[in-house]
Amino acid sequence: MSDYPREECGVVGISTNVDASRLAFFALYAIQHRGQESAGLASYNDKIQIKTGMGLISQALQESDIENLQGSFSIGHTRYSTTGSTKIENAQPISCMVENTEIALSHNGNVINAKQIKDELKEWGCEFKTSSDSEVILQLLANAPGKEWKEKINYMMSRLQGAYSLTVLTDSGVIGIRDPLGVRPLCLGKIDNGYILASESCAIDHIGGEYIREIEAGEAVFITENEYKTIYKKETKKIAACVFENIYFARPDSILNDQLVYLTRKKMGAQLAIEHPVDADLVIGVPDSATAAAVGYSEESGITFTEGLMKNRYVGRTFILPDQRMRDIGVRIKLNPLKEIIYGKSIIVVDDSIVRGTTTPFVVDLLRKAGAKKIHLRICSPPIKWPCHFGVDFATKNELLAANKSIEDIQNFVKADSLGYLSIEGLMESVPKPKNKYCDACFTGKYPIPVQLEMNKFALEN
Ligand code: SF4
Missing domain, CATH: 3.60.20.10 (Aminohydrolase, N-terminal nucleophile (Ntn) domain)
Structure with missing residues (x-):
């Protein structure tokens, strides 16, 4: 899911x-x-x-x-x-x-x-x-x-x-x-x-x-x-330290490059507010990894931060979801909107990334059904266009949503009222210095060492 x-x-x-x-x-x-x-x-x-x-x-x-x-x-x-x-x-x-x-x-x-x-x-x-x-x-x-x-x-x-x-x-x-x-x-x-x-x-x-x-x-x-x-x-x-550790993988209470990850994510959120401002009533984050960035967006924009989605932390990660109805339930099991908080409001929803685009439309739909008037999606990473060869199982290039669609197409696909991604410059501005010490290949395609683009996860199987 x-x-x-x-x-x-x-x-x-x-x-x-x-x-x-x-x-x-x-x-x-x-x-x-x-x-x-x-x-x-x-x-x-x-x-x-x-x-x-x-x-x-x-x-x-x-x-x-x-x-x-x-x-x-x-x-x-x-x-x-x-x-x-x-x-x-x-x-x-x-x-x-x-x-x-x-x-x-x-x-x-x-x-x-x-x-x-x-x-x-x-x-x-x-x-x-x-x-x-x-x-x-x-x-x-x-x-x-x-x-x-x-x-x-x-x-x-x-x-x-x-x-x-x-x-x-x-x-x-x-x-x-x-x-x-x-x-x-x-x-x-x-x-x-x-x-x-x-x-x-x-x-x-x-x-x-x-x-x-x-x-x-x-x-x-x-x-x-x-x-x-x-x-x-x-x-x-x-x-070439993985910049994605700062965006998503590492826990917010860990230190990377001498800076608390929570603070790095707040900076990303603030930068996102500078790059993609919009009028709205509330800012919410998709829990848990985007919460710090949502706080940063709120502080920079002056728009109130609130919790708008509750996450069920006891649901395992792997589901077999054979059809649309089950996939919908899969998202609902994990995330539950706070209807009374978001009903009739224009909301800015901060998330950390969109990979294949299989979850985001459901999150938008969930908020829409809970009564959100407008949904402005803000992503605190640049569009992911290239696969990772260094220990992250994203997807093949064909499966990556941003590799195959424009930002406008993605906005239409996820049915958000507006969509903004953090720029690569804004990301590098937010992570601890020095800037030239990161791998950012999944956004730029510039791998730190030559790679074979179609990697096979099972290449070593007998
Ligand atoms: S391509 Fe580089 S930045 Fe992206 S996830 Fe892999 S190691 Fe991290």
Whole structure:
């Protein structure tokens, strides 16, 4: 049902004196929004133990699993598949042997030359159990030449192309690795008697830790109970952090590029009000990701902000919706308009993005039926015209609404009274500086590295 971009995955890693997996378990809950297809934990206590399951964290992991995952080092993962099918074999963390010891890995991102590297690794004698690009990274790291981690990581980074933020569980601590483009986020925090690595800083907050900094593009940081240290840093000429993390993926209480995401989104909303002003009675946001932008629009325009749509947070993400009537119900299950608030009013509706355009017409219709007099749709991202190759499952170019229609056509299609998108300049004005460090390829088609435009999510399936 959802027309919103699918988050990619979330990773955590903990080194502490005791009970690392329990902390990793709680930290995972903070990044549940980054993936809901499967979840898992791994811990090290003389040997690596892994527990994975399908669905939300609460479905995949039970209290008894945490009891069995003893040890001082742990990593965790929440998955939405961007490469490979939704099946338990592709759940993470995954492990393999490195000489006489074992390592486990959690991955967020998408490696675009995984097929080629997998073929090479097979020639080296590697065997694969999954159809994900994450296992290709794991095997490449495990079998890379060199005795020390820095040599292996150097080789791995010289071979992989694409996005990978990793937590790697070893017998002596956890390594956090961010690809040389720095596409997906990864940050470091201090906790009692140890350190944490996580996709987003809200995971650090949730377990009472203190945010230290982001892992830099091309950096590998080793954490133990007592210290963190950079064990590798690749000199990077080009950084391409995903700008969409600021618009939609990251939680508003996370910090990206040293700025609270909530404040970044408020700025986007304010910029949207400057670029697309309109007379109206109220501003509402499509909950939850557009709420901050709606507040920003309201503050800049002086038009009152109110809640106008209530979101049911307990509805799962995947529906089978065979016909129009069921799709209508699908939207209604998720969103309920506050009729008494919006009846007879002209409203500005702020949303974060339109991907295929399968949900927006229903939201407009829902508000219209609730009595809204005029509906002015404001989108706090530029039109999405290009697919993502770095860990976000948007759609193919053919399916993207803005790739095939003009703004006027889209306005008619969603049946709004007016429609305004944030410009790319306005977006870059709103996100934390420096401006040239972002990937914005889904809006501009300018990919930071060459890509094959028709990517196949199942290219690594047998
Ligand atoms: S193409 Fe878009 S979603 Fe993908 S990494 Fe770049 S900015 Fe992010």
